Amino acid sequence: MNGLVRVHFKQCDSTQTRAKSYLSKIRPREGLVVSADYQSGGRGQLGSHWLSSEGLNLTLSMLFTPQDLDIDKRFLFNIWISQALVNLLHKKLGEQKIRVKWPNDILVNGKKIAGILIQNNLRGDKLQYVIVGIGINVNEVMKTYSFPATSMRSEAGRSYNLNELKEELIGQVWKTYIKGLQFPEMQLFKSAYEKLLWKMDQKVSIIEGGVKKTCRIKGINKIGELKVKIDGDIRLIRNKDVTFILNED
């Protein structure tokens, strides 16, 4: 993927913020990659922080400017990037149980190994640009957070060259995106994504409005909302409404 422009920082606040700031300043080409050895203000989903020790993991953001993609297809990015990460991790870790916890946390054997942050900008009913932030725990031995976490090193018992891995990741993401754009229809990707879904058709515990409930994950609808069955009824879940309990097998 040599045609893609890359910017690398030893340290920055957040590659996501940097990628966005380039948009207003230099009108970068699609495929711009901004990476860092260390982020002082790494950002996670729903306003959380993304913590990653200096020089041990991958933290990067990529810019996409799809032409003519309706906003109701924006979940395709969640799917494509998740697929790219799962493929890369299978290549590197072998036949482990790698799953996507909706909407796009990547779990290996039930523990979070990578996170994806997707920020869209809309123009009318089209996507104008999409900034995809990816954090993969690579060589760090993870501490215990409020959820179980792991790294490639912990799973494979060896460390990885970060530059090589970064290039493979960029290549995998770009390939999946370009291929996906040929027929960007949710129904073409939905079932492949559901095959990767953590706890698909199984029971999980969630916390909703401070109350713990049990539900069964039933897949996604055509705009990527999660379908769950609670007390016999199918309901749609939005990411900010619930917390899934991970460490309950």
Ligand code: BTN
């Ligand atoms: C999550 O799981 O909450 C998403 C984590 C996304 C982290 C990446 S690291 C590179 C990019 N820059 C950021 O500030 N966040 C994303």
